[in-house]
Amino acid sequence: MKRIYQLHTCDNCRKLLKAFSGASSDYEIIDVKTQGIEAKDLDFMKELAGSYEALFSKRAIKYKTLGLKDKHLSEAEMRQFIMDEYTFLKRPVRIDGNSIFIGKLEA
Numbered sequence: 001m002k003r004i005y006q007l008h009t010c011d012n013c014r015k016l017l018k019a020f021s022g023a024s025s026d027y028e029i030i031d032v033k034t035q036g037i038e039a040k041d042l043d044f045m046k047e048l049a050g051s052y053e054a055l056f057s058k059r060a061i062k063y064k065t066l067g068l069k070d071k072h073l074s075e076a077e078m079r080q081f082i083m084d085e086y087t088f089l090k091r092p093v094r095i096d097g098n099s100i101f102i103g104k105l106e107a
Helices: 012-020 039-049 061-065 074-085
Strands: 002-006 027-029 094-096 099-102
Touching: 002 012, 002 074, 039 074, 039 099
Parallel strands: 002 027
Antiparallel strands: 002 094, 094 099
């Protein structure tokens, strides 16, 4: 599986897509805002990453406005927040077979 989970308004995501412009046809590009994230895909990402915390964005505006920075979130809670709101997925996420790159621009 070769996928890039991104948000079209995210600068890092745009940089990644530009870096992969020649190979982007090899990847399925998923805009998390318009297409969402399927539960099975998020669970697969967690298997590769080791935890939902690795996939969870603490930089999201909603993280602060919902007061989540003052709480200790469980893995199950982080999973639910990502499923409910795309903004909690750390972006971009690139899956290349059994390798995952989260929030990084590695080529």
